[in-house]
Structure formats: C-alpha cells, structure tokens
Amino acid sequence: xxxxxxxxxxxWGAVVGAVFAASVVSAATITVEVTPxxxxxxxxxxxxxxxxxxxxxxNAVAGTVVIPPFxxxxxxxxxxxxxxxxxxxxxxxGSAFSGVIPGGFQGERAELFSLVVxxxxxxxxxxxxxxxxxxxxxxxxxxxxxxxxPASVTVAHAVPAVAPAVVPVVPDATPPEPFALQLGRAxxxxxxxxxxxxxxxxxxxxxxxxxxxxxxxSRLPPAKQLTWRLxxxxxxxxxxxxxxxxxxxxxxxxxNTWVSVLPPVAAMKYKxxxxxxxxxxxxxxxxxxxxxxxxxSAPPSVHG
Numbered sequence: 001x002x003x004x005x006x007x008x009x010x011x012w013g014a015v016v017g018a019v020f021a022a023s024v025v026s027a028a029t030i031t032v033e034v035t036p037x038x039x040x041x042x043x044x045x046x047x048x049x050x051x052x053x054x055x056x057x058x059n060a061v062a063g064t065v066v067i068p069p070f071x072x073x074x075x076x077x078x079x080x081x082x083x084x085x086x087x088x089x090x091x092x093x094g095s096a097f098s099g100v101i102p103g104g105f106q107g108e109r110a111e112l113f114s115l116v117v118x119x120x121x122x123x124x125x126x127x128x129x130x131x132x133x134x135x136x137x138x139x140x141x142x143x144x145x146x147x148x149x150p151a152s153v154t155v156a157h158a159v160p161a162v163a164p165a166v167v168p169v170v171p172d173a174t175p176p177e178p179f180a181l182q183l184g185r186a187x188x189x190x191x192x193x194x195x196x197x198x199x200x201x202x203x204x205x206x207x208x209x210x211x212x213x214x215x216x217x218s219r220l221p222p223a224k225q226l227t228w229r230l231x232x233x234x235x236x237x238x239x240x241x242x243x244x245x246x247x248x249x250x251x252x253x254x255x256n257t258w259v260s261v262l263p264p265v266a267a268m269k270y271k272x273x274x275x276x277x278x279x280x281x282x283x284x285x286x287x288x289x290x291x292x293x294x295x296x297s298a299p300p301s302v303h304g
Contacts, residue, residue: 030051030148031149032048032050032127034048037151039154040155043118044118044166046114051109057104059104065128068123068125069121071127075092079170083112123154127152172256179248179260183195195236202252211248212231214237214247216245
C-alpha cells in the first residue's frame, strides 16, 4: 500500500512539475541586469530592466521597482523603451511604472527602461520588480503569467585614493519626435470636459516632461511669452469654449524641445470655410472660362 501511494505521489508530482514548467516557459519575463554588479560607495552602475515574451503577444506592463536602501537613483533612461506610451512614467523619486505597447510585443529581450544608480552606503541586496503585471494583446487585456528575474548588487566601502566610477551622460542633440494634439470629450472622463491628448517619444535621453499653455488671441506669440504649466495627457483645457490656442511642449532629458499647436475651433472653422470659398471661386472661374471658349468656337447662327 505504501508503494502504491509512493507511485501515485510521484506521478502527481511529475504532472504538477510539468504544468509548472510549461507555465514558466510560456510566461513573460522581466530580467534585471546590473553593470557592474560590484560597486564601492560613490560608484555608479547601470540597471537594465528587459521584457521578454516569446510565446505570446503582450501590450501592457506595470510594476514597482525594488531598490535597496544603500543605492540612490540618479537618472532614469527610457528613450529606447519598447513601451512608447507611458501611463505612469518612472522617476528618480518614485518606483511605480506602467505603460502600453501599441500593436503589442512578442520576442526576445527588449528594453523597458534603465536606471543609473549610485552606492551611498555599504550593503548587499537585490534589484527587482514587485507587483509586476503583464497584459496579453488579445483585445480583452487578460493577465499573462510573469516571471521576474532580479539581480544582486554589492556596495563596498570607498577607497579614498580611487576616483568614483561614473556612468557617462548619453549625448542627445535631437528634439523629441513630432506629435499631433487630439481634441476630445467623453462622458465620465474629466467630468465631461474638453481635453487634449498627446504623446511622443525621444529615442536618445527620453521624455522628461510635458508642458501646456493656452492663448486666446488672433495670433500666437513666441513661446517665451506664454505661461507654461506641467501637464499630463489627457489634459482638460481651461477654455471650454475652445476659442484659445492650445500649445504643448515636450522636453527631453537633455533639454531639447518640440512644440505642437492646436488652433482654436473658430480658427479651424474659418480655415475650413475659407478653403471651400476658394474652391468655389475656382470652380466658377473655370466654368466661366470654359463657357467663353465654347461661345467663341461655336459656328455663327444663320437667320432665314
């Protein structure tokens, strides 16, 4: 009887192990890598967070970055991220992040973001992701299994005669990519107010911030004369009558900027009618010229 029980337990163990192994193989993975993994106080390192999903397509990732207390985050780099639409962008002061991958992602390791960290005191620990979540690109946003592979890092005491190792700054002289502003309104969103939606990317240093300015007037003044305020998309516009210019400025972490403008609705209507008026005048002119030519080419009439 004991032998039978042993065989049954072994079989069930094999089945459970196979199921677990299959789920791990099909799971998406976030891998953390630290370069270099051993530091001294004052040294800096690059921490890379990479997404891999070879078995199925995913389109959203969220989580909380775990940083040991003996490390300080000096910089966030997300310019080359596979997530080009951030819902909550990771900052040096915060650890939560979430974003969307339009069109989905399936493949080998792709960069989510990287951190520049500095050893501030001696210690040893792991860097990873807590509360991680990945959604399938199946139209329903179902949760996909996720495996997080953390990385270990050690910080030793500083050596006075040795200069700290510093991560070089990423050169970036290119502004963020051009982007369009979309005006919208929907029940249950921002109390039904009109809002603008915007998003762009910067492949080098990443987007640092968005700013919005509104201007009511016949002409839009230079950017330095506008009053700017930090903003996130979607942004509820102040002029709900939509008679003002809405200007959005994207700034990357190197200070390069790109500005997009949404003209007032009245100006857009005027432009629309102006185009139709020009077309109408053109059609009339063409018809008149054709009529005159037909009159000239017509044979003279004969009166009996």
